[in-house]
Amino acid sequence: MSVAFMKEESAETASETLLPDREISPHPNLVTAEGLKAMELQLRQAREAYEAAQAIEDVNERRRQSATPLRDARYLAIRVSTAEVMPAPTSSDVVSFGSRVTFERDDGRVQTYRIVGEDEADPKAGSISFVSPVARLLMGKAVGDVVTVNEQELQITAIV
Incomplete structure (x- = not known):
């Protein structure tokens, strides 16, 4: 294989493994109790997918398989740590969070x-x-x- 092909593959791999972070909303991170549980589950799954990818021998494939779960884990860790669980509505008189x-x-x-x-x-x-x-x-x-x-x-x- 030519050196040019190897560099192209490396550039392609780099672009697949350097994913931009998911944008964090500027709004308060209000969630329902169910929503927090769902985010915690997604965080566990992202971490497990990342750990599974670390067992891949081929370094380029390992980077490709790690990129998305690593980005998601970073995002979800922030969202879980900043979550403000809102109580369930106590009244159905007016529309509120959770209604x-x-x-x-x-x-x-x-x-x-x-x-x-x-x-x-x-x-x-x-x-x-x-x-x-x-x-x-x-x-x-x-x-x-x-x-x-x-x-x-x-x-x-x-x-x-």
């Missing part, structure tokens, strides 16, 4: 989301971050209240 809120849109669609921390938010699974535009507008509102998002009205129909 499950149902609202109806102008077009008749009815949606339900739980308001959670940034790292645990998954809109497809029914949860949104407390810093999302919709959550910010809903917080502090009661059943029957209407908020406007992108020129569309949302009417709160239930809070759990």
Whole structure:
């Protein structure tokens, strides 16, 4: 093999192993108790994946396999250590962190989301971050209240 190929492979390997850190949000790291447990599990899994990669003999492959779990472990260690577990809502009078809120849109669609921390938010699974535009507008509102998002009205129909 030519020296040029070896250098190219090394440059490629370096770019795969020098992943940029995941961005840390400037917002308070509020989480639900379930969210903290999930992050702790993800942190354990990232550390285990990193340790498993360390057993790979080929140094380039070891670096490639270590890059993502190492980056994730650094991120999750910070997020777990700075997490502020919020108590479950004690009332369903108004929307608050941890509430499950149902609202109806102008077009008749009815949606339900739980308001959670940034790292645990998954809109497809029914949860949104407390810093999302919709959550910010809903917080502090009661059943029957209407908020406007992108020129569309949302009417709160239930809070759990």
